[in-house]
Amino acid sequence: MKIETKCLHAGYTPKNTEPRVVPIVQSTTYVYDSTDDVAAVFDDPTKSLIYSRFENPTVMAVEEKINALEGGIGAMCTSSGQAASLLSLLNILQAGDSFISAATIYGGTINLFAYTLKKLGIECIFVDADAPEDEIRAAFKPNTKAVFGETLANPALSVFDIEKFAKIAHENGVPLIIDNTFPTPILCRPFEHGADIIVHSTTKYMDGHAVQGGGVIVDSGNFDWTSGKFPEFTEPDESYHGTIYTKTYGKAAYIIKARMQLMRDFGCYPSAQSAFYLNLGLETxxxxxxxxxxxxxxxxxxxxxxxxxxxxxxxxxxxxxxxxxxxxxxxxxxxxxxxxxxxxxxxxxxxxxxxxxxxxxxxxxxxxxxxxxxxxxxxxxxxxxxxxxxxxxxxxxxxxxxxxxxxxxxxxxxxxxxxxx
Ligand SMILES: Cc1ncc(COP(=O)(O)O)c(C=O)c1O
CATH class of the missing domain: 3.90.1150.10 (Aspartate Aminotransferase, domain 1)
Structure with missing residues (x-):
């Protein structure tokens, strides 16, 4: 982000100076040159910034950093880790679907999965993550659309066998979502072990100083959504000018759909100020x-x-x-x-x-x-x-x-x- 600097001292005019830290862009909105420019952004929201519920330059700087740390194709910050877990699943599942989750996960996530998602018609099938592969395979139903686990479970501190679950999930044609909050990408990079989507509560080590809640979803871009099992990705989205996510956005279909559909509708986005704090945490x-x-x-x-x-x-x-x-x-x-x-x-x-x-x-x-x-x-x-x-x-x-x-x-x-x- 370039800032024009007017020099206060005679004889010295720095050009194109940039602030050393990520600036806080405390603005909900952006200015366009014409009505046509605004229309073009609505046609393809990835072309420019629309509104703070979709994107903000400070938040985007942090998203890029976390995405690079995890080695993904794109990331989306949320207002909390809970929001990240929720949206990561709602981006795939609808009422009538089920997903499999390790039973040893964070208590708040268990509440979300066992009670609140159930009220929305989504069933969570909890499995013992240490069970033999066949027992885990047997838990799949025809409507099972995702698998979820925590790399290092809070507070049981069991280690989730990412490769074992990635293999079983992929055999069943569904993605593996990993909550990588405790290790952070510094200690474990789940995409290198076959995970498809990563979520974090950035409230924890990433922020690290107990100053700001937040979450993030990172997409590996590796999962193939075109098998026929995920029509929301391959059929026109009525709510977005008939966009077909896999056709228009290719490998980034998941993360763009999460932003354009779910962040648009649920609005659980982080503020620029909170992204600024998160960035300070990430730097150390x-x-x-x-x-x-x-x-x-x-x-x-x-x-x-x-x-x-x-x-x-x-x-x-x-x-x-x-x-x-x-x-x-x-x-x-x-x-x-x-x-x-x-x-x-x-x-x-x-x-x-x-x-x-x-x-x-x-x-x-x-x-x-x-x-x-x-x-x-x-x-x-x-x-x-x-x-x-x-x-x-x-x-x-x-x-x-x-x-x-x-x-x-x-x-x-x-x-x-x-x-x-
Ligand atoms: C592993 C894990 N995932 C998700 C969450 C939820 O995150 P948040 O409190 O930021 O909503 C927590 C919170 O403790 C957690 O420990």
Whole structure:
């Protein structure tokens, strides 16, 4: 974005200077030279900017950056991670369709899938992601149109076998959607393992500073929507001048349809200001992810050796059931979130958490500051006992999001809280 600079100092006039940071374009609207120019944009919305619900230059700069990080064909930012998950599916599914999801996913996503999408006539078939391939294949129905999983599940911290699910999804002619929130593209790039669409809650590590909620959908451009199973892509869209997405936009059909149909109608778009904050987070993402991994490795080993701890879930630990999958999909580290079951169940977990001084009790995760949460009383509160078990949640389970403080300070805080129980 070029800015004309009028020099205040005599004798020196810089030309074509650009701001060093992404500018905040705080404008909902754009000016055209003529009525015909406006009409042309409505005919093909990809030719220019229309209105802030569709696009904004600050948001677009961030979309391009995330798209490049994930290696996609296009990205669309949303106002939250929930909005990204919702639109990623509504772009494919209609009432009467079903999709398959791993049971071990974020509690809010389970609510969305099990209750709210059900009210819209869309059925979610939950499967045990660790089940043998044939059991997963058996869950498909003729109306199944997508498969969904979290690379590193919140808070169970199971590692999703992306290649196994990509293979099964593609055998059944449907795309694989991956929520890659916890690893971020710094630690895992799901498209390289066969995923077709990626969603993120950028509220987590990408923002990283607990300042701004957001989400993003990234399209690999690799999925073939022309099999006949997805008529919304191959038949004229009544709501958009009869556009046939696969014909007009080719490999970018999915992400353009998401913007032109769903963002237009649902309007869950991020503000320029929030994209600006997200961009600041992205600029330090690689260095932060490295440090989260280092701190969490030390803390997970400390917890594993503690006799007041029943079990530790951190796929980076050698004893973890998911260690092999972590080596494959997360070779540079497993991010900063650890969950562990404290001996003594729910009441001991609550006492331990209330004794922490450096780590704060927060409904947040993946922050630069260390924080804890009791999933059974918070994020997963709405789940039935059966769903809690399926989601890998125990009453004594504590989710610990290791921050970027000095790791010795984090360990000291945990030690004094263990002493208090
Ligand atoms: C893995 C995962 N996906 C999606 C979400 C939803 O994101 P948001 O809170 O930005 O709507 C969360 C929130 O914690 C999450 O952890």
């Amino acid at each position: 993402l690689p260095i932060r992810m490295k440090q989260y991994c280092e701190n969490a490795k030390i803390v997970s080993e400390f917890l594993e050796a503690n006799d007041k701890v029943e079990s530790v879930n951190y796929p980076g630990l050698k004893g973890s059931k998911y260690h092999d999958l972590a080596q494959k999909y997360l070779p540079d580290g497993c991010a900063g979130v650890i969950s562990f079951v404290i001996k003594g169940g729910r009441s001991t977990a609550v006492k331990f958490m209330d004794s922490l001084k450096l780590a704060s009790n927060e409904v947040h995760v993946a922050d630069i500051r260390t924080c804890v949460l009791h999933p059974a009383s918070a994020t997963h509160r709405q789940l039935t006992d059966e769903q809690l078990v399926a989601a890998g949640i125990n009453g004594g389970l504590i989710r610990l999001s290791v921050g970027l403080e000095n790791v010795e300070d984090i360990l000291d805080d945990l030690k004094q809280a263990f002493a208090a129980i």
